[in-house]
Amino acid sequence: MSDFTIWHNPKCSTSRYVLQALQDAGVDLTVRDYQKQPPTVADLKSALNQLGMTPRELLRRQNTPYDDLGLGDTSLSDDALLQAMADHPLLIQRPAVFGPKGAIMARPKETIHDFLTEQQN
Numbered sequence: 001m002s003d004f005t006i007w008h009n010p011k012c013s014t015s016r017y018v019l020q021a022l023q024d025a026g027v028d029l030t031v032r033d034y035q036k037q038p039p040t041v042a043d044l045k046s047a048l049n050q051l052g053m054t055p056r057e058l059l060r061r062q063n064t065p066y067d068d069l070g071l072g073d074t075s076l077s078d079d080a081l082l083q084a085m086a087d088h089p090l091l092i093q094r095p096a097v098f099g100p101k102g103a104i105m106a107r108p109k110e111t112i113h114d115f116l117t118e119q120q121n
Contacts, residue, residue: 003027004119007034007047007096015095018106022097025116038089041082047096050103055081058105060093 004027009015022029039047048058055078059071065088066072071081085091095106099119106112 003029003100005030005032005098007032007039007092007094009033009035009094012094014107014109017109018095018097018112021109021112021116027099027116027119034089034092034094038086039092041079041086044082044085044092047098047103050098051096051105053105054078055085058085058093060091064088064090066091 004022006015006019006022006029008019008031010033019031044055044058048055051058059066059081061067069084069088069091070076071084071091093105093107097104097106097112097115099115101119102115104111104115106115
């Protein structure tokens with residue numbers, strides 16, 4: 001098992017930047033194209049715990065079915081949001097990076113450099 005995992009979307013320039021930074025750092029890396037290998041609800045719960053985020057914070061709105069699915073409805077439960085992300089992985093914000101000492105949503109993309117430094121200390 002690798003030390004780092006990135007939930008990556010190769011169509012996203014931010015995700016490509018972060019992937020390149022990880023590769024340049026020479027870390028042992030697993031690349032998970034989360035569009036082709038969607039996370040389960042359990043995977044999402046684990047990721048949220050590591051990231052210190054809520055389901056709503058993980059939701060991506062732009063260029064997704066967010067509006068069509070009515071996900072702006074604040075009465076929706078966390079479980080409903082998680083299921084929507086599992087069913088439509090395009091709704092998941094990216095890139096998420098998981099390391100041996102924590103996780104980060106690498107937005108802005110430059111935050112990956114501080115994260116890598118923290119992981120080495």
